[in-house]
């Protein structure tokens with residue numbers, strides 16, 4: 001069998017994986033007109049299925065395998081007890097529409113999680129319904145819209161988005177029907193205050209701000225930014241993707257942020273699943289609480305029972321049921337094991353690790369760091385501009401890192417740094433690993449100068465060589481099914 | 487030390503390299519008056535303690551391993567073979583992220599491509615994305631996609647009143663700022679002619695569900711006629727469906743659907759109190775550039791070997807920003823992997839059998855319940871695994887009796903979403919329900935209609 005057999009190539013007529021019991025009730029004929037002619041699914045036995053997926057898994061890089069410093073994604077260790085918890089039958093085998101009396105345990109977990117993450121980030125109310133960060137952003141922007149409409153501010157239609165923002169910020173803005181207005185950054189990587197002032201008028205719904213921002217820097221004028229926006233009648237949205245840098249250090253709500261999403265799959269250690277599921281709860285001030293999507297979990301006045309409640313002026317439901325509950329269980333477990341002091345330590349060490357990398361990279365001198373004159377927070381953004389190796393690009397460096405058995409950092413983001421290498425070590429790495437990664441970057445810089453071809457053709461020891469992405473996009477093949485039997 | 491490997495010596499060495507004496511120095515740019523808030527959180531627990539607490543919390547919920555359940559309405563208790571959890575528990579899969587570096591993500595990319603292919607086979611469609619959040623957001627994304635396909639010249643979405651009530655709610659939430667209209671469900675008239683009458687030159691998309699929220703099946707011919715009528719008026723048709731039903735039923739791709747969505751939870755994903763689930767999203771290839779969500783495509787590497795990459799990402803937010811077809815970034819990749827593993831394990835024969843068992847058991851249950859005094863199965867069309875039962879008293883009371891006396895989780899109370907049906911419940915029967923459970927349900931329902939029960943119940947509650 002070839003290593004990369006396609007699943008349909010393993011199929012043979014008549015094989016079955018799973019046997020099911022015969023009907024224990026009288027059968028009811030199914031009217032012919034409804035029936036499909038063929039069901040072109042593969043026919044496999046379970047040993048084949050097991051081997052197929054195990055082999056595929058071995059062609060994947062992952063946090064459990066090695067260092068994964070993918071900037072902005074907080075690829076920290078995913079605790080195994082979280083997985084255990086989410087699989088408890090009392091969580092995994094519970095139907096969302098059961099009578100609330102029969103799911104008080106699950107509701108209490110959600111209630112406590114709402115309260116704990118609200119406390120961590122300084123918000124009065126939280127909805128756990130959004131499925132991911134971008135979904136939380138969209139929810140938040142709709143909340144800002146609803147709040148502005150409730151204030152009678154119907155003329156407002158613009159949302160200010162710094163040029164360093166993640167692509168989901170402007171995309172969420174336009175999905176909500178608004179215009180994204182880009183605000184430049186200043187030479188220190190902060191929002192340019194003068195540009196902000198010039199952009200603020202009575203057409204502005206608010207600003208979306210990421211803090212620490214995607215340059216890995218704390219917005220040192222954050223209080224002034226919030227004040228200016230509020231004075232102009234706007235609201236402040238906080239992209240909480242980078243909360244891992246500031247737990248127990250500062251609360252966005254205290255700084256003037258009105259609404260923020262959390263990424264439970266980043267900050268609170270829930271696994272990224274190869275791209276998801278995530279969970280993107282939204283926290284808000286008391287003023288915005290009535291607009292949250294519902295239902296959220298509340299407690300009766302007597303304090304003896306958890307109940308579902310949809311806020312009075314809710315923007316509406318943003319997802320079926322209550323959100324990605326299985327992800328919430330993991331985040332809950334993580335927070336309960338850390339407590340206030342543990343979470344602060346998480347952020348301190350995440351920031352220590354990032355600054356250690358930044359300091360050593362600056363010392364190495366091969367990878368310029370445009371904002372290296374400041375301490376970073378959870379990540380640092382360097383450039384793949386190795387002196388003396390002008391033909392070598394960030395992509396080549398990233399691919400060469402694969403040969404050293406590391407996952408490359410985020411590349412070409414944020415857009416305002418050319419040839420960006422966005423490196424986020426997280427707190428769960430040991431110093432030896434971080435040093436080995438830095439040593440690899442050091443060696444790669446030498447290779448880039450001495451033997452650039454080595455980089456252009458990298459990776460050399462991955463399961464496949466560089467893939468032809470242009471071809472994939474020009475003639476998209478998204479599905480491959482065997483030709484129908486004749 | 488809670489997942490942090492640094493020793494004191496490491497810390498000292500690192501601070502020295504940075505040139506600081508205290509970690510606090512790294513936070514000097516945080517406004518001093520707000521620095522180091524005193525967070526009021528519960529004291530930390532060790533792993534042993536947290537497991538004990540979680541065990542207790544989980545035990546407070548009635549779980550479907552212990553309780554017979556006839557609850558569906560968008561989340562379903564179907565069998566999940568053990569192999570699925572084995573596969574999605576591989577650290578190589580679940581601790582990776584979006585495959586931005588295809589050379590070291592071939593495992594996930596191939597599995598996602600195979601997911602797309604198997605879902606295409608199941609739905610009869612040409613293209614499938616890597617996932618949306620769930621069945622509800624897939625519907626909302628279909629509406630946005632249709633408006634984009636129509637270049638914003640058509641902005642009305644016509645929805646059937648028997649499209650899942652929560653999907654309609656989510657759709658309305660999504661489009662509230664977008665200058666789009668959602669109509670069609672003002673009355674409970676589920677006749678396709680009513681939907682066709684509403685379709686005009688502002689209609690971008692008509693959305694129906696089949697089997698619909700109330701369990702009813704429209705024949706492939708009725709569906710094809712609907713598609714033809716919708717297309718004749720220049721609009722598109724989206725069909726929300728049940729992937730399990732497609733184990734036996736003619737798929738929407740064969741009766742004219744332009745977009746097919748589904749709640750993919752049923753394919754190997756646990757109920758998990760409502761999430762994480764899987765938004766299945768399939769469409770015609772000609773619309774691929776207006777589609778939303780990640781797509782995995784086949785290509786070759788520098789040596790000419792077959793490989794897989796994320797493709798057509800110029801539609802996506804990280805490239806196109808405010809002009810993206812959607813803002814979606816993280817999706818439900820692991821749930822899609824579970825679905826792929828499920829489809830591979832069940833295969834052609836297994837899935838067909840699951841569908842047949844659900845059909846037979848649901849029909850047996852309906853026949854039995856219809857014979858109980860005071861109850862009536864009210865279906866004017868054939869159904870698949872769900873059906874509506876008119877009840878002699880409020881469903882909430884009946885369900886309480888079933889639970890208290892028989893440990894049975896009853897059906898979904900339709901009185902809020904479909905008040906015109908009166909006291910009616912939506913019952914769901916799958917391959918997981920034994921004949922014994924069904925027979926118990928029948929007995930329990932019979933008892934629950936007696937007025938005396940009411941008195942007893944008041945006491946016991």
Ligand SMILES: Cc1ncc(COP(=O)(O)O)c(C=O)c1O
Pocket residue numbers: 072073132133134135166168210214239241242263278279280814815816
């Ligand atoms: C800064 C930032 N904002 C928002 C998001 C979107 O989060 P999600 O992928 O959970 O939708 C990301 C994700 O990578 C991010 O890095």
